[in-house]
Amino acid sequence: MKRVFCKMLILSVMLLFVHAHAVTVNATTYQHFDSVTGRGLTCNRCPPGSYMRQHCTANQQTKCVPCPSNHFTQYWNYVTKCLYCSYCADDQIVKKECSPLHDRECECKEGYYWDSHFCMKHTECPSGYGIKQKGTAHKNNECEKCPNGSHSRGSSVEATCVEHTDCESRGIQVVFRGTDWHDNLCASCEELKTGGGFQLLRGILPDFFAHQKMHQKRLFRFVRKLLHAGEKKQLGDVQSPHVQNNLQHHIRKWVKDADDEMLKKLPEMLKSSNLHNAANKLEKKLRKVEASYQCDNAMDLN
Numbered sequence: 073m074k075r076v077f078c079k080m081l082i083l084s085v086m087l088l089f090v091h092a093h094a095v096t097v098n099a100t101t102y103q104h105f106d107s108v109t110g111r112g113l114t115c116n117r118c119p120p121g122s123y124m125r126q127h128c129t130a131n132q133q134t135k136c137v138p139c140p141s142n143h144f145t146q147y148w149n150y151v152t153k154c155l156y157c158s159y160c161a162d163d164q165i166v167k168k169e170c171s172p173l174h175d176r177e178c179e180c181k182e183g184y185y186w187d188s189h190f191c192m193k194h195t196e197c198p199s200g201y202g203i204k205q206k207g208t209a210h211k212n213n214e215c216e217k218c219p220n221g222s223h224s225r226g227s228s229v230e231a232t233c234v235e236h237t238d239c240e241s242r243g244i245q246v247v248f249r250g251t252d253w254h255d256n257l258c259a260s261c262e263e264l265k266t267g268g269g270f271q272l273l274r275g276i277l278p279d280f281f282a283h284q285k286m287h288q289k290r291l292f293r294f295v296r297k298l299l300h301a302g303e304k305k306q307l308g309d310v311q312s313p314h315v316q317n318n319l320q321h322h323i324r325k326w327v328k329d330a331d332d333e334m335l336k337k338l339p340e341m342l343k344s345s346n347l348h349n350a351a352n353k354l355e356k357k358l359r360k361v362e363a364s365y366q367c368d369n370a371m372d373l374n
Contacts, residue, residue: 100148106130117148121172124150139172146174163191180209183229187212194229199279200252202233218252225254225279247272247364248357253283259364269361270332277335278324280357284350288315294345295319298326 104115104127115128118136123145126135139145143154157170160178168177180191185207194207197215202224205214218224218233236250239258247269250256254276259268281291292315296307299322308318327335336358342351 102150104128104150115150117150118145120145120147120149123154124152142170144170144172144175161191183207184209185212186210196227196229197224197231198227199223199225199231199254199282202231203229206230221250223250223252223255247360248276253279264364267332269364270335273335273357273361274327274330277327278320280354281323281350282320284347284353286347286350290345290347291319294342294347295322295326297341297345298322 100117101114102117104113105111106113106127106129109130111130113128113130115134118124118134121144122136122138124134125137127150128134134150139154142157144157145151145154154172155175157176158178160166160176163181163184164178165181166176167179168174170176180186183194184191185194186192186209192212194213195215197203197213200223201215201217202222203213204216205211207213207229213229215231222233222235224231224233233252234255236256237258239246239256242258244258244260245264246256246258247264248254248257257272257276259272292307299307303322306318307322308315312318339351339355339358342348342354
């Protein structure tokens with residue numbers, strides 16, 4: 073019973089507060105004590121877009137003047153100064169310009185959304201995910217995993233899941249069957265016999281590393297083994313907040329410059345860094361590349 077009474081009391085207080093606020097906002101008069109006559113006077117409030125220069129007296133009404141530029145009052149008032157219009161932040165645009173009657177309205181610019189007190193960048197959907205619901209100025213991007221038979225490559229705020237290429241209908245064979253993060257990788261027999269398989273592998277290797285579950289310190293040691301002495305300093309420290317981006321950058325650079333023989337050595341280098349799971353997966357892919365020289369039927373080795 074006590075609990076019900078408390079709830080009713082709280083509700084009543086809230087309703088009174090809302091009512092009082094509405095009356096205050098919409099009221100067009102206010103009470104003022106005139107020190108000259110010693111009387112309480114009912115003065116007119118100033119309309120929106122103006123402010124009070126002087127209280128009313130027994131002989132004249134309230135003196136109101138318009139708000140200066142870049143100032144406003146939204147309600148009937150008796151304030152002595154208009155409110156200064158807000159400024160939009162760097163990551164906002166002006167939705168509605170300031171006027172004497174209302175404040176400047178700001179909205180998050182393209183690619184950002186309002187989160188509590190700040191404009192935040194729309195989340196990038198990682199590779200393997202596509203946009204389910206595109207973000208707005210008030211809502212973040214919503215991502216969903218690509219369904220079977222489709223993929224998306226790289227992180228993007230506009231990622232879409234694309235169906236895997238139908239290699240057979242083009243008269244070429246699948247070397248690496250598609251996953252949610254890369255397409256079917258196809259080539260003709262002529263391309264495969266001249267090293268096309270290694271080119272296909274090189275194209276997905278950086279993303280291959282990004283999608284493996286590897287202990288960061290072990291991956292760091294592995295990447296250091298790939299680099300020349302001068303490049304090791306550029307890698308930074310394993311505790312750096314940017315270490316993941318640095319690792320990916322150096323992996324991409326190394327893969328781009330590596331020849332086929334260097335690619336073949338990667339599994340052993342991974343094993344020496346105790347990254348056995350990634351090494352085994354990469355060995356399967358390399359065997360597939362070797363087999364493709366004979367233009368055998370492809371199978372999924374991802």
